[in-house]
Amino acid sequence: MIRMAHFKKNGCKKLYSNNQLKVIPMKTLRLILGDQLNRNHSWFNTPDQNKLYFMAEMRQETDYVTHHIQKIIGFFAAMRAFAEDLREQGHEVIYLNLDHPDNTQDLQANLLAQIKKHHITQFEYLEPDEFRLDHQLKNICKNLDLPSHCEDTEHFYTSKKELEEFFQGKKQMIMESFYRSMRKKHQILMLDGKPEGDQWNFDQDNRKKWKGSPDIPAIVHCNNEVGDLIKLLKKEGVNSIGNLQNETLDWPINLTQAENLLDYFCEHLLENFGNYQDAMHTQEHFLFHSRLSFALNTKIISPKRVIDKAIETYRKQTSPKISMNQLEGFVRQILGWREYMRGIYWKEMPTYKNLNRLENQNALPDFYWTADTKMNCMHHAIKQSLDHAYAHHIQRLMITGNYALLTQSHPDQVDQWYLGIYIDAIEWVELPNTRGMSQWADGGIVATKPYVSSGNYIQKMSNYCDSCQYNHKKKTGEDACPFNSLYWNFLSEKQAHFSKNNRMAMMLSLLRKMDKNELSDIKKRAQHIMANPQLY
Numbered sequence: 108m109i110r111m112a113h114f115k116k117n118g119c120k121k122l123y124s125n126n127q128l129k130v131i132p133m134k135t136l137r138l139i140l141g142d143q144l145n146r147n148h149s150w151f152n153t154p155d156q157n158k159l160y161f162m163a164e165m166r167q168e169t170d171y172v173t174h175h176i177q178k179i180i181g182f183f184a185a186m187r188a189f190a191e192d193l194r195e196q197g198h199e200v201i202y203l204n205l206d207h208p209d210n211t212q213d214l215q216a217n218l219l220a221q222i223k224k225h226h227i228t229q230f231e232y233l234e235p236d237e238f239r240l241d242h243q244l245k246n247i248c249k250n251l252d253l254p255s256h257c258e259d260t261e262h263f264y265t266s267k268k269e270l271e272e273f274f275q276g277k278k279q280m281i282m283e284s285f286y287r288s289m290r291k292k293h294q295i296l297m298l299d300g301k302p303e304g305d306q307w308n309f310d311q312d313n314r315k316k317w318k319g320s321p322d323i324p325a326i327v328h329c330n331n332e333v334g335d336l337i338k339l340l341k342k343e344g345v346n347s348i349g350n351l352q353n354e355t356l357d358w359p360i361n362l363t364q365a366e367n368l369l370d371y372f373c374e375h376l377l378e379n380f381g382n383y384q385d386a387m388h389t390q391e392h393f394l395f396h397s398r399l400s401f402a403l404n405t406k407i408i409s410p411k412r413v414i415d416k417a418i419e420t421y422r423k424q425t426s427p428k429i430s431m432n433q434l435e436g437f438v439r440q441i442l443g444w445r446e447y448m449r450g451i452y453w454k455e456m457p458t459y460k461n462l463n464r465l466e467n468q469n470a471l472p473d474f475y476w477t478a479d480t481k482m483n484c485m486h487h488a489i490k491q492s493l494d495h496a497y498a499h500h501i502q503r504l505m506i507t508g509n510y511a512l513l514t515q516s517h518p519d520q521v522d523q524w525y526l527g528i529y530i531d532a533i534e535w536v537e538l539p540n541t542r543g544m545s546q547w548a549d550g551g552i553v554a555t556k557p558y559v560s561s562g563n564y565i566q567k568m569s570n571y572c573d574s575c576q577y578n579h580k581k582k583t584g585e586d587a588c589p590f591n592s593l594y595w596n597f598l599s600e601k602q603a604h605f606s607k608n609n610r611m612a613m614m615l616s617l618l619r620k621m622d623k624n625e626l627s628d629i630k631k632r633a634q635h636i637m638a639n640p641q642l643y
C-alpha cells in the first residue's frame with residue numbers, strides 16, 4: 108500500500124511503498140474531450156514522455172440525447188484522426204474505442220482506471236464548454252488523490268466570463284453592443300477607431316431571395332469513409348436518428364479538410380454570403396453558407412483563423428467581388444453571435460436550461476423525426492436535417508423553430524430535438540439559440556421579441572410555398588397555410604407576455620383590430636392543427 112508521496116522538481120516522485128523507497132517518474136494524464144481537437148493548443152507544442160494524453164469514445168456521450176448518426180460518427184472520426192495526428196507528432200496517446208475492453212463508458216471510471224494503471228501523479232484537463240462536463244470534471248477532481256489542473260482551450264476570442272463583465276450594470280444584453288466592443292478590442296475591420304465601410308452593421312442589405320442565380324459552384328466534399336464506425340455503432344446498439352448515405356461522411360474531420368472548406372467558402376461563397384443569408388430553397392440546402400460550424404465547434408479550426416482568412420481574401424481580391432456587407436455579415440456571425448451565445452450560456456446556466464417563460468406545454472409533433480408532413484417548408488427543412496444533419500440558421504429559426512413556438516411546444520422537447528439532430532449541436536451554443544433566440548423561453552434575454560412569423564415571411568424568403576398544397580395567403584379554410592392561423596392564435600394567447608414590448612406593439616394592435624368572427628375562426632383552425640399535428 109502506498110503510504111506517502113511527494114514531488115521533486117526534476118520530474119520524478121518518491122514513493123514509500125511498504126517501507127521501501129521507489130523513485131518513479133512523474134506522469135501527467137491529460138484529458139482531451141471530443142470537442143477539444145485544437146492541434147495548435149500550447150499543450151501540443153513539444154512532445155513530452157511524461158505527458159500521457161487520454162481520449163475515449165463513451166456511451167456517456169453517445170446516449171445523453173439521441174444524436175444524429177452523422178454527429179456521433181463525425182465526432183468519433185475526428186477524435187480518431189486527432190489521436191493519430193498527435194501520435195505522429197510524437198505524443199503518447201491512450202485512445203479507447205467504444206468497444207475497447209478497458210472502456211467503462213463513463214468518464215470518471217475511465218479516468219480512475221487510467222490513473223491507476225499508469226501510476227499517474229497529476230491530472231490535467233481543458234476547460235469544458237458544456238456545463239454538465241464542467242460539473243462532472245470538477246467533481247472528479249475534488250475526489251482525486253492527486254493534484255489537478257484546468258487549462259483554457261485557447262479557442263475563443265473571449266473568456267467565459269467576458270460577456271458578464273461587459274454587461275455588468277447594463278439593463279439589456281444586446282448582441283450588437285457586445286459585437287462592436289469585440290471589433291474594437293480585437294481591431295477587426297476597424298480603421299482609425301471607426302468601423303471599416305463607416306457602418307457597423309449591414310444587416311438590412313442581407314435579405315435577398317435566391318431564385319436560381321447567382322450560381323452556386325459545385326460544393327467541395329470531404330468524402331470520409333466511415334463504414335467501420337457505422338458497424339461499430341450497430342454492434343454496440345447505439346441509438347441514433349437521421350441518415351448517412353454510402354457510408355461516407357461529408358463533414359471535415361481534420362484541419363486539412365476544414366481548411367479546404369474554408370478556402371472554398373472564401374473563394375466561391377463569401378461574395379454572396381450576406382445577400383442570401385436568409386434565403387431558403389427546395390433544391391439547395393447550403394446556398395452560400397460555410398458549413399464550418401462542426402469544425403469550429405470541435406475546435407478543429409479556430410474562429411480567428413476563419414475570420415483572418417475571410418478578411419485576407421477580401422483584401423487580396425484584384426477585381427472586387429466581395430463587398431464589405433458580405434464580409435461584415437460573416438464576421439458578425441462568428442465574432443458576434445457565436446461568442447455572445449457562449450457568454451450568455453455561461454452567465455445564465457444552470458437555470459437557463461429550465462426556463463419556460465411562455466409556459467408552453469405541447470408535445471413536439473412526431474413529424475420532426477420523419478419529415479412526414481404536408482407543409483412543404485417543414486418537410487424540406489426537416490428532411491434536409493435528417494439527411495445532412497444540417498439546416499442553415501433561417502431554416503432552424505424561421506421554419507422548424509417558428510413552427511415549434513407557434514404550436515406552443517415544450518422547450519425541453521424542442522431543445523432535445525435541436526441538440527440531437529444537428530452536426531454542430533453542443534449545448535453551449537444550441538441552448539441559447541433554441542431556448543433563447545428561437546423559443547423566447549428565456550423571456551427576452553437573447554431576443555428582444557419572439558421570432559414568429561406567418562406564411563408570408565416564408566414565401567418572401569423561399570420557394571417553398573410555390574409547390575406547397577397550402578395557400579400562404581389564406582388564414583382559414585382547408586387549404587390555408589397552417590402558419591397563418593397558428594401565428595394569430597399565438598399572438599392572441601400569449602399577448603399578456605408582450606403587452607409592454609414595443610417591438611410587438613404593431614402586431615398586437617393589428618390583432619386587436621381584427622374582426623371577432625374572423626379571429627374566432629382562425630383560433631379554431633389553430634386549435635385543430637395543434638390537436639392533430641399528424642393531419643397537416
Ligand code: FAD
Nearest residue numbers: 396397398399400440445499500503504531532537540545
Ligand atoms: P454560416 O451561416 O456559414 O455562419 C458562419 C458561422 O457563424 C457558423 O459556422 C457559426 O459558427 C457562426 N454562427 C452563425 N450564427 C450563429 C448563432 N446564432 N450562434 C452561434 N454561432 C453562429 N449553431 C451551432 O453551432 N450549434 C448549434 O447547436 C446551433 N443550434 C441552433 C439552433 C437554433 C434554433 C438556431 C436558430 C440556430 C442554431 N445555431 C447553432 C446557429 C446557426 O444556425 C448555425 O451556427 C449555422 O447554421 C451553422 O451553419 P454554417 O456553419 O453553414 O454557418
Ligand code: SF4
Nearest residue numbers: 482484562572575588
Ligand atoms: Fe410553409 Fe405555408 Fe408556404 Fe406551405 S404555404 S410552404 S406551409 S409557409
